[in-house]
Amino acid sequence: MPPTQQRAVERRTHIIATAVDVVAEVGYHQASFAKIVERGGLSSPRLISYHFTNREALMTEALAYVVEQAQAHMHPRIAAAMTVQEKLAAYILGNLDFLETNPTCAIAAVQIVANLPRAEGDQTQGDTSVRLLEQLFTDGQAAGEMRHFDNRVMAVTLRAAIDAAATGIDRANLAHHAEELVEIFRLATTVEVQS
Amino acid sequence: MPPTQQRAVERRTHIIATAVDVVAEVGYHQASFAKIVERGGLSSPRLISYHFTNREALMTEALAYVVEQAQAHMHPRIAAAMTVQEKLAAYILGNLDFLETNPTCAIAAVQIVANLPRAEGDQTQGDTSVRLLEQLFTDGQAAGEMRHFDNRVMAVTLRAAIDAAATGIDRANLAHHAEELVEIFRLATTVEVQS
Amino acid sequence: MPPTQQRAVERRTHIIATAVDVVAEVGYHQASFAKIVERGGLSSPRLISYHFTNREALMTEALAYVVEQAQAHMHPRIAAAMTVQEKLAAYILGNLDFLETNPTCAIAAVQIVANLPRAEGDQTQGDTSVRLLEQLFTDGQAAGEMRHFDNRVMAVTLRAAIDAAATGIDRANLAHHAEELVEIFRLATTVEVQS
Amino acid sequence: MPPTQQRAVERRTHIIATAVDVVAEVGYHQASFAKIVERGGLSSPRLISYHFTNREALMTEALAYVVEQAQAHMHPRIAAAMTVQEKLAAYILGNLDFLETNPTCAIAAVQIVANLPRAEGDQTQGDTSVRLLEQLFTDGQAAGEMRHFDNRVMAVTLRAAIDAAATGIDRANLAHHAEELVEIFRLATTVEVQS
DNA sequence: GATGAATGAGCGTTCATTCAT
DNA sequence: TATGAATGAACGCTCATTCAT
Numbered sequence: 001m002p003p004t005q006q007r008a009v010e011r012r013t014h015i016i017a018t019a020v021d022v023v024a025e026v027g028y029h030q031a032s033f034a035k036i037v038e039r040g041g042l043s044s045p046r047l048i049s050y051h052f053t054n055r056e057a058l059m060t061e062a063l064a065y066v067v068e069q070a071q072a073h074m075h076p077r078i079a080a081a082m083t084v085q086e087k088l089a090a091y092i093l094g095n096l097d098f099l100e101t102n103p104t105c106a107i108a109a110v111q112i113v114a115n116l117p118r119a120e121g122d123q124t125q126g127d128t129s130v131r132l133l134e135q136l137f138t139d140g141q142a143a144g145e146m147r148h149f150d151n152r153v154m155a156v157t158l159r160a161a162i163d164a165a166a167t168g169i170d171r172a173n174l175a176h177h178a179e180e181l182v183e184i185f186r187l188a189t190t191v192e193v194q195s
Numbered sequence: 196m197p198p199t200q201q202r203a204v205e206r207r208t209h210i211i212a213t214a215v216d217v218v219a220e221v222g223y224h225q226a227s228f229a230k231i232v233e234r235g236g237l238s239s240p241r242l243i244s245y246h247f248t249n250r251e252a253l254m255t256e257a258l259a260y261v262v263e264q265a266q267a268h269m270h271p272r273i274a275a276a277m278t279v280q281e282k283l284a285a286y287i288l289g290n291l292d293f294l295e296t297n298p299t300c301a302i303a304a305v306q307i308v309a310n311l312p313r314a315e316g317d318q319t320q321g322d323t324s325v326r327l328l329e330q331l332f333t334d335g336q337a338a339g340e341m342r343h344f345d346n347r348v349m350a351v352t353l354r355a356a357i358d359a360a361a362t363g364i365d366r367a368n369l370a371h372h373a374e375e376l377v378e379i380f381r382l383a384t385t386v387e388v389q390s
Numbered sequence: 391m392p393p394t395q396q397r398a399v400e401r402r403t404h405i406i407a408t409a410v411d412v413v414a415e416v417g418y419h420q421a422s423f424a425k426i427v428e429r430g431g432l433s434s435p436r437l438i439s440y441h442f443t444n445r446e447a448l449m450t451e452a453l454a455y456v457v458e459q460a461q462a463h464m465h466p467r468i469a470a471a472m473t474v475q476e477k478l479a480a481y482i483l484g485n486l487d488f489l490e491t492n493p494t495c496a497i498a499a500v501q502i503v504a505n506l507p508r509a510e511g512d513q514t515q516g517d518t519s520v521r522l523l524e525q526l527f528t529d530g531q532a533a534g535e536m537r538h539f540d541n542r543v544m545a546v547t548l549r550a551a552i553d554a555a556a557t558g559i560d561r562a563n564l565a566h567h568a569e570e571l572v573e574i575f576r577l578a579t580t581v582e583v584q585s
Numbered sequence: 586m587p588p589t590q591q592r593a594v595e596r597r598t599h600i601i602a603t604a605v606d607v608v609a610e611v612g613y614h615q616a617s618f619a620k621i622v623e624r625g626g627l628s629s630p631r632l633i634s635y636h637f638t639n640r641e642a643l644m645t646e647a648l649a650y651v652v653e654q655a656q657a658h659m660h661p662r663i664a665a666a667m668t669v670q671e672k673l674a675a676y677i678l679g680n681l682d683f684l685e686t687n688p689t690c691a692i693a694a695v696q697i698v699a700n701l702p703r704a705e706g707d708q709t710q711g712d713t714s715v716r717l718l719e720q721l722f723t724d725g726q727a728a729g730e731m732r733h734f735d736n737r738v739m740a741v742t743l744r745a746a747i748d749a750a751a752t753g754i755d756r757a758n759l760a761h762h763a764e765e766l767v768e769i770f771r772l773a774t775t776v777e778v779q780s
Numbered sequence: 781g782a783t784g785a786a787t788g789a790g791c792g793t794t795c796a797t798t799c800a801t
Numbered sequence: 802t803a804t805g806a807a808t809g810a811a812c813g814c815t816c817a818t819t820c821a822t
């Protein structure tokens with residue numbers, strides 16, 4: 001399918017997309033060059049080594065590729081929401097909708113994030129999306145829309161809940177799963193009603 | 196430490212315990228026989244092959260070993276609780292307490308559950324602990340202590356929340372993390388207050 | 391030739407001896423496992439990996455093997471010499487005689503010494519044989535048999551002269567070469583005659 | 586630094602000079618096109634293949650480049666010497682002075698000479714510089730300045746002694762090393778004093 | 781019960797080089 | 802003149818497993 005002497009950027013994209021597929025299917029460490037070659041109809045593993053410095057670089061780029069797509073898919077929805085609670089709901093729904101639309105992307109992302117070796121002084125106590133959620137909760141508390149809880153714990157919990165939906169097997173009914181999650185985290189975050 | 200011609204059962208236990216350590220440290224797929232041999236001071240990978248039919252069998256037994264320990268650690272606490280809500284809190288607190296006491300066991304369990312290939316007709320819609328939680332929620336709803344929600348989604352979410360604590364980095368403050376989780380899932384499950 | 395399930399020590403020796411041959415023939419870095427396998431009639435490169443931790447370990451052992459043989463060949467001759475000058479001559483003659491008898495050993499030794507990566511804090515300013523020569527010259531000067539020169543420079547020069555004979559192509563006439571070297575270093579080291 | 590569409594000769598020189606650096610640093614066989622490309626800021630290994638028919642041709646040209654520089658550095662000094670013994674001293678001092686001034690050039694030269702595969706019917710019994718030394722010794726013997734010894738052995742020995750200084754580690758004190766070598770080979774070559 | 785010896789398959793990576801502009 | 806793209810072969814090494822005691 002891919003003709004010889006293809007433009008490099010197309011080749012790179014093709015390889016990355018194939019890598020995402022393979023990672024989603026067999027997992028991070030099992031996604032060998034050989035499997036990517038087979039799946040992508042490439043001529044040799046050397047082609048991957050040619051376009052990417054090493055395996056880790058390929059995976060890093062694959063993650064960036066997926067994140068970019070997810071952002072594009074989710075951002076408008078979240079930005080359109082007025083209240084923080086609505087943003088939270090939009091985040092959950094957008095995430096699981098993306099997961100339904102691009103299951104391989106989502107699964108691959110979870111795999112790569114979980115396994116990509118962190119740089120030395122990485123210091124990231126939690127990846128980007130967790131920190132983004134922490135900020136959202138801070139905003140919600142400042143706006144009086146949310147009760148006071150440990151933002152980090154809540155953020156980690158929500159991320160885990162979403163990732164579990166991605167890894168889970170009942171991918172048939174993701175819309176329902178999303179609705180349930182929205183309700184769970186609405187109840188968990190709203191200011192408590194006075195008796 | 197392990198003398199030659201040891202009793203078989205001790206050998207098995209020694210290998211399993213070592214495997215748990217290694218899995219916790221380097222992950223499921225990276226826990227090779229060679230690493231277990233080195234860590235456990237064994238003479239050769241052949242010893243593992245001798246006691247376990249294959250790698251998967253070893254991992255399955257390792258999981259059983261860990262689950263058994265976790266059960267022993269958590270069960271009394273849960274059984275002592277009177278209401279379902281108390282049982283739920285006891286489950287969360289017990290889990291994270293076990294995680295604090297036996298971090299390697301807990302991490303290894305998560306790793307193995309996440310990676311152990313399922314048998315062909317396995318059909319397990321979720322592993323044992325998820326199904327146990329589903330039952331707990333059913334009881335809570337029957338007793339009128341909990342609102343009506345999708346038991347499976349809630350169970351998967353709680354399991355993911357706990358596992359995330361295991362994998363997470365702020366293992367320093369697990370007691371606090373536990374308290375926060377208890378509150379989150381209390382709010383998410385209680386019957387809603389009427390205005 | 392080599393039967394299966396051979397005793398390990400024999401296998402190791404066979405591999406080492408083959409490695410020495412190959413290194414002597416094609417050089418340190420070109421002596422690949424594959425070439426050793428072919429030359430030694432081994433079943434697979436895996437056999438080498440099985441018996442030696444890594445390539446460097448194999449080469450280190452190969453060097454030790456050669457050095458041991460050289461020692462056994464040269465030591466009696468040197469020990470028998472009475473004066474330091476006689477010891478020096480015995481060293482040169484013994485070296486080149488060993489070189490004539492075991493050319494591959496000698497060439498391989500030079501190759502390995504020149505290319506074996508040194509350990510971190512190795513600190514060896516010069517390998518063992520150079521330091522042995524330095525001591526010999528110190529003795530000679532103390533005994534009044536040798537003039538005062540820089541021992542290290544003389545030692546390095548002599549080692550290089552011998553190694554050059556090993557690498558050289560006129561291996562036909564090594565005995566003559568040896569005689570000439572003896573004379574060169576006798577003249578270079580003896581106390582100068584007063585006019 | 587090198588702009589595109591550079592004049593070909595400059596490109597060639599740039600590549601050769603870079604190759605010399607890399608060979609000096611990592612050795613002949615480890616000096617890969619990739620490393621030269623990186624060190625020299627070239628765009629692709631293809632550039633080297635374009636300018637040189639193959640790796641061996643590049644190395645041959647690199648050697649010629651270095652030899653030319655060494656000649657330019659050493660020749661005046663030797664030519665200025667009156668007696669053969671003075672020429673010999675000038676040769677040694679000039680060599681080690683060049684080595685001190687252009688260490689990479691000297692080291693690279695030793696590496697290439699030692700590893701460059703000889704052409705089929707090459708028959709060179711020793712490279713150019715050795716034959717030059719043989720001639721010098723012949724002259725010295727004809728002039729009665731030198732005793733009778735095997736010219737070839739002496740030449741090979743001197744070359745090895747100088748090369749060892751290049752490879753050695755005490756590059757700090759090359760001037761002293763040079764003086765010692767001069768003395769060694771003066772004593773080794775002069776006509777013997779009658780008692 | 782236990783182990784030393786051996787193995788085929790696979791891994792990511794590097795090599796100098798050729799193809800196609 | 803110059804270069805991006807691609808490649809087959811080889812590299813040392815690790816894998817879980819089987820053979821033979």
